Amino acid sequence: MAETRKASRFIVPVAVAGVAAATIGLVPALAASGDPDLPEITAQQLIEKIAASDTQTLSGTFKISTDLGLPLGGLTSALGGIGGGPSSADPSEKLTELVSGSHTLRVAADGPERQKLTLLDGSDEYSLIHNGDDVWAYDSKSNEVFHEKAPAGADAPGAHEVPKGKELPGTPKQLADEVLKAAGDTTSITVDGTAKVAGRDAYQLVIKPKQTGSTVESVKIAVDAANGTPLKFTLSSVEGGKPVVDAGFTKVDFSKPAASDFTFKAPEGAKVTDGAAEKAAGEKGDPFEGQLPGGLEGAFGDFGAGSGEGGMNVIGEGWTAIAKIDSGAPAPKTDEAPKEIQGLLDSLGDKVTGKFGSGTVFKTKIVNALLTDDGKVYVGAVTKDALVDAANSGK
Known part of the structure; x- marks a missing residue:
């Protein structure tokens, strides 16, 4: 059980890669x-x-x-x-x-x-x-x-x-x-x-x-x-x-x-x-409960409910809109993850640096997410460079 709980908090970088926002015109x-x-x-x-x-x-x-x-x-x-x-x-x-x-x-x-x-x-x-x-x-x-x-x-x-x-x-x-x-x-x-x-x-x-x-x-x-x-x-x-x-x-x-x-x-x-x-079985014991860093737990429970810590801000508009989430806690260190999770994160992520500091961009073909070392998340259907630019802007 302890190993399961330890592994679960490293799922966050994978989970945030499933969130995107896009606005369409005609x-x-x-x-x-x-x-x-x-x-x-x-x-x-x-x-x-x-x-x-x-x-x-x-x-x-x-x-x-x-x-x-x-x-x-x-x-x-x-x-x-x-x-x-x-x-x-x-x-x-x-x-x-x-x-x-x-x-x-x-x-x-x-x-x-x-x-x-x-x-x-x-x-x-x-x-x-x-x-x-x-x-x-x-x-x-x-x-x-x-x-x-x-x-x-x-x-x-x-x-x-x-x-x-x-x-x-x-x-x-x-x-x-x-x-x-x-x-x-x-x-x-x-x-x-x-x-x-x-x-x-x-x-x-x-x-x-x-x-x-x-x-x-x-x-x-x-x-x-x-x-x-x-x-x-x-x-x-x-x-x-x-x-x-x-x-x-x-x-x-x-x-x-x-x-x-x-x-x-x-x-x-x-x-x-x-x-x-x-539902009753889920209430008895959720293996993710208490495992998400800081405000991410609230952010994913009521995504987009507000701004600031535990909430979401949207940078830009349309196809290049980027959601910014401030977890309020440092990102988990991947070298502390179980070997299976560590290998997965390494295959998904690229280390990046900029004015914002350092972090990791987790990649898919359509949605990318930047998880900074100080716990901020930038995610959208945008390129890696766009995420880094958003983080550098400090918005």
């Missing part, structure tokens, strides 16, 4: 020619088409490939299950697998009340079902079931919302909505030809930063020409190589799925864990 442009042959459309018109899309029902298969440039095999080995919950079927545990590699998923949706996602992994399957007031998850490999109840009371606010942390992963539409939800002058948005996605005619929306210093090369969204539903989402890094995220339908049907698709009965002999039991 610039109309004419469509390029392409195949299939579709009527010309401006970027503004295509964005309006996405916004007007009200797809409530669908079923299909989509593939998601993620390449953050992280040695996630080493990360898994180093963490050794630290912080794992009592149920392997818990979505907050299982769906972290989507942050690396390639995965095939079957999806079905019937309005806001019913959704189902099945993650296929060889002969094993993991299913997550939201049906009214219930959220079920089933892991065939361990034969375990996780069950969560939505808030009681049909008329209560949030009565039919999926409990926090148990949401279904982002579809191409949800990913597109996140990119398009804000406006400004930091972005070029154009329509660049057409494509066939899952047998559907689609326009290609291309989004690029105008600012220098961002790690984002482009975001491409394939939009169904008939109903405005995003069919594919691709996020590419300035580093090149494989896309950071490439998620798209390979088959899709917009008719209403059968009601039976959303029913679930725990298989005989399966271990069933209720969300209330999961």
Whole structure:
């Protein structure tokens, strides 16, 4: 247990690398020619088409490939299950697998009340079902079931919302909505030809930063020409190589799925864990409790709640926005970490110096984080030089 607690505080530099902020602007442009042959459309018109899309029902298969440039095999080995919950079927545990590699998923949706996602992994399957007031998850490999109840009371606010942390992963539409939800002058948005996605005619929306210093090369969204539903989402890094995220339908049907698709009965002999039991187990002993340096514990508990110690300040805007967090405590010394963690941090980090002093930049293909030796964190979808400049400015 002591070794586990000692290891957990060195996860902070890895954790901060998962936080980024980006603000998008909209610039109309004419469509390029392409195949299939579709009527010309401006970027503004295509964005309006996405916004007007009200797809409530669908079923299909989509593939998601993620390449953050992280040695996630080493990360898994180093963490050794630290912080794992009592149920392997818990979505907050299982769906972290989507942050690396390639995965095939079957999806079905019937309005806001019913959704189902099945993650296929060889002969094993993991299913997550939201049906009214219930959220079920089933892991065939361990034969375990996780069950969560939505808030009681049909008329209560949030009565039919999926409990926090148990949401279904982002579809191409949800990913597109996140990119398009804000406006400004930091972005070029154009329509660049057409494509066939899952047998559907689609326009290609291309989004690029105008600012220098961002790690984002482009975001491409394939939009169904008939109903405005995003069919594919691709996020590419300035580093090149494989896309950071490439998620798209390979088959899709917009008719209403059968009601039976959303029913679930725990298989005989399966271990069933209720969300209330999961919460109680977490309250008994959190291996991370008290292990985060100073204000980082508060910062990650209520990220962005304020400024100053334990809070967050945002430097800059748009694609080059950088979040600054003051932990209020010196950074942990990596040479004190267990060997497995030490090797991971060495592979992720570059030592840097400047007017601010010294620190380490932890790298991914899209989000970078500078952890200074005096405990300040600068993180964003920006280059290493941009982080160092922000730290040197002392803002």
